[in-house]
Amino acid sequence: MNKIIGYLFFLFLSLGWQQSYGQVYQFSTSGFSVLEKNQKGKWGNWSDLELSKMMVSLDTNKNRIIIYSQVIQLFEIVEYLPATENETDIVYSFSCKDNDGVDCTLSIITRKKQDNRKQLYINYGDQIIVYNIFNMN
Numbered sequence: 662m663n664k665i666i667g668y669l670f671f672l673f674l675s676l677g678w679q680q681s682y683g684q685v686y687q688f689s690t691s692g693f694s695v696l697e698k699n700q701k702g703k704w705g706n707w708s709d710l711e712l713s714k715m716m717v718s719l720d721t722n723k724n725r726i727i728i729y730s731q732v733i734q735l736f737e738i739v740e741y742l743p744a745t746e747n748e749t750d751i752v753y754s755f756s757c758k759d760n761d762g763v764d765c766t767l768s769i770i771t772r773k774k775q776d777n778r779k780q781l782y783i784n785y786g787d788q789i790i791v792y793n794i795f796n797m798n
Contacts, residue, residue: 683721687797688781690715690728696789710793717781717794719769726757726767728792735760736767736783749774769794 695708716729721738728734742754751771759765768782781792 683723685722686719688717688719688779688794689797690717690781690792690794693790693792696791698787707791713792715792716797717792726755733760736765742766 690713692710692712694710697705699705713730718727718729720727724738726736726738728736736755736757736759738755738757740756742756744754745752750773752768753770754766754768757765757767763785765786766782766784768784770780770782772778772780779794779796781794783790783792
């Protein structure tokens with residue numbers, strides 16, 4: 662009986678000591694723009710950039726991205742997509758579900774030839790929202 666209690670104690674102790682290797686990344690927005698498809702399925706024009714100051718959190722511990730707008734936008738990360746890089750951009754993409762369970766893809770893009778400017782794209786297939794962001798930490 663003591664062996665079983667010892668094993669259970671060791672099991673719970675080892676589970677409690679596991680390290681989490683995820684991180685929380687904090688960003689702030691400076692503006693956003695929207696692009697939508699029209700009724701014929703063709704992309705329109707980007708809306709004028711609207712100034713906005715919101716916090717954005719990428720929490721890899723909890724597998725979520727949160728945009729702290731007037732209505733909080735919560736995106737559950739379903740899959741971490743492979744990072745891509747070319748001459749002009751570094752792209753980190755995430756397959757997500759939003760507050761309503763709708764599938765979307767979020768991408769954090771670093772524009773290498775624009776002083777490493779960062780943007781967050783939320784792609785729903787028929788609508789794309791882009792936020793200009795910068796690191797807080």
